[in-house]
Amino acid sequence: MSVRAILVLVAASLILASGVTSAHRLYIKHKIGTVEIEAFFGGGTPCRDAAVRVYDDAGNLLLEGKTDEDGKFNFTPVIGIASYKVVVEATHMPGHRAETVINLTATGAAEGGEGAAAFPLYARVIAGLGWLMGLAGAAMLYIGWRYKREFEGRAKISEGGETAQREV
Amino acid sequence: MVHISDGVLPLPTLAAGWAVTAALLVLTLRKLRAEDIPKLSVMTAAFFVASLIHFPVGPTSVHLIFNGLVGVILGTLSYPAIFIGLVLQAILFGHGGITVIGVNALDMGVPALVIGVLFSRWVKNSLSVERAAALGAVLGGIAVTLAVALTAFMLYTAGKELVGVIAALVLFHIPVIVVEAAVTGVVVGFLLRVKPEVLGVKVVEVGA
Numbered sequence: 001m002s003v004r005a006i007l008v009l010v011a012a013s014l015i016l017a018s019g020v021t022s023a024h025r026l027y028i029k030h031k032i033g034t035v036e037i038e039a040f041f042g043g044g045t046p047c048r049d050a051a052v053r054v055y056d057d058a059g060n061l062l063l064e065g066k067t068d069e070d071g072k073f074n075f076t077p078v079i080g081i082a083s084y085k086v087v088v089e090a091t092h093m094p095g096h097r098a099e100t101v102i103n104l105t106a107t108g109a110a111e112g113g114e115g116a117a118a119f120p121l122y123a124r125v126i127a128g129l130g131w132l133m134g135l136a137g138a139a140m141l142y143i144g145w146r147y148k149r150e151f152e153g154r155a156k157i158s159e160g161g162e163t164a165q166r167e168v
Numbered sequence: 169m170v171h172i173s174d175g176v177l178p179l180p181t182l183a184a185g186w187a188v189t190a191a192l193l194v195l196t197l198r199k200l201r202a203e204d205i206p207k208l209s210v211m212t213a214a215f216f217v218a219s220l221i222h223f224p225v226g227p228t229s230v231h232l233i234f235n236g237l238v239g240v241i242l243g244t245l246s247y248p249a250i251f252i253g254l255v256l257q258a259i260l261f262g263h264g265g266i267t268v269i270g271v272n273a274l275d276m277g278v279p280a281l282v283i284g285v286l287f288s289r290w291v292k293n294s295l296s297v298e299r300a301a302a303l304g305a306v307l308g309g310i311a312v313t314l315a316v317a318l319t320a321f322m323l324y325t326a327g328k329e330l331v332g333v334i335a336a337l338v339l340f341h342i343p344v345i346v347v348e349a350a351v352t353g354v355v356v357g358f359l360l361r362v363k364p365e366v367l368g369v370k371v372v373e374v375g376a
Contacts, residue, residue: 092227
């Protein structure tokens with residue numbers, strides 16, 4: 001084979017490999033991913049088999065489903081709808097319900113939820129105990145005031161009685 | 169679980185729950201004495217944190233309630249204790265709804281009241297510590313069962329099926345019932361030995 005024949009062969013294979021018709025154009029395909037929600041009880045136990053309902057911002061029911069055994073549920077947002085209300089109702093523990101609004105146009109929409117509390121659990125426990133101490137103090141004050149009034153009332157009556165006796 | 173969330177129950181049920189709770193609070197708090205307050209506060213605190221002790225059961229999760237223990241120790245003051253505990257749980261833990269506090273207090277507080285009254289009436293007759301502790305254990309278990317049944321009844325007013333829900337809730341709560349019965353029994357036995365006045369009993373010469 002001559003050198004020229006080899007060159008022709010290489011050129012031909014390169015043209016074939018690059019895709020003759022496309023001639024190096026760049027393409028973009030796109031697909032909107034899913035929104036994943038996760039339902040769990042306080043303490044982290046997943047809320048499985050729970051009924052999930054997704055509403056649009058006008059309150060129309062868009063779709064329904066059930067959480068999987070990890071308490072997760074996925075849905076694809078509808079193009080044109082920015083805000084979704086998600087309602088979860090526990091099946092195995094009836095009476096437990098939670099709802100959240102996912103607004104896709106808000107900053108920080110990528111992750112969030114009700115479970116993200118402002119204070120850690122121990123702080124909330126301490127806050128609760130503090131409230132109880134305050135309430136106990138307030139109740140003590142109230143009862144102290146009641147006793148005092150009762151005592152003063154009684155003292156007045158006995159005073160009155162004494163003066164009446166003296167007059168006699 | 170016995171803490172119903174917001175948005176589950178119909179309005180009449182919520183209103184009835186608040187009405188009963190308000191009436192019972194007035195009735196039970198009227199005779200509040202200064203010396204009851206420390207006991208009331210401690211038991212409210214115990215009730216408040218008990219719901220944080222939870223464990224997975226079957227496909228779900230349950231937690232301790234301690235309404236029986238509160239009832240046995242506080243008697244009629246158990247209702248305000250449970251009410252205050254529920255308010256704090258709702259605000260600080262998001263545990264149970266705000267509008268449902270009346271109903272939730274009824275669900276847990278009425279069994280506590282009943283158990284408290286029964287206990288103080290019966291414990292005066294059964295003077296041995298062992299028998300009183302056994303009585304406390306049984307009542308502690310019954311308090312949870314009653315609370316679960318009342319919760320199921322409230323859900324029934326929201327259109328849920330009655331018998332199936334009671335059965336499922338009681339089944340999942342068996343561990344809670346067992347644990348609370350044991351704890352209530354042990355606490356009653358301990359208090360009767362160490363400080364019977366706390367239970368409103370003047371038990372003397374026990375086991376003599």
